[in-house]
Amino acid sequence: MPVFTTTGGLDGPPNARLTFHGRCLLVRRVVQGLRPVAHVARELGVSRQCAHRWVARFRAEGWTGLHVPPVRPRDHARTCRSGRERACVVSCMTTN
Incomplete structure (x- = not known):
């Protein structure tokens, strides 16, 4: 069962071994x-x-680094960057 944090969001995937509190x-x-x-990992x-990995993230980012980063992609896989799309359109227009 997912664990809800005080911020109201899910704290990682449902099968995660460590919640924010555990980290x-x-x-x-x-x-x-x-x-x-x-020893602590085994416990x-x-x-x-x-x-x-979690200790390194804590040392690099502090307590906020122990929150799970979003797992959704930054952009959709089917979309092109605007420059690439423009180049494709120009290429199609010049070849026809």
Whole structure:
């Protein structure tokens, strides 16, 4: 079941092992508690690589980095960039 955050949005996919709270807990235990990442990862049921990734994001972005980034694409796969579309139109007009 998805976990709702205080901001009202879903906090990651329904099958995610760590919610925002779990990621905060992981970071606190590693950074403030000075515990090995592998031990904390095992306690929380995630891989060592996953735990290292969240700790690195915390060190780079702070607490806001522990929120899940949006998974939707920036643009639609079927749309062209305006410059590319213009080049295609010009090419079609000059060949006909």
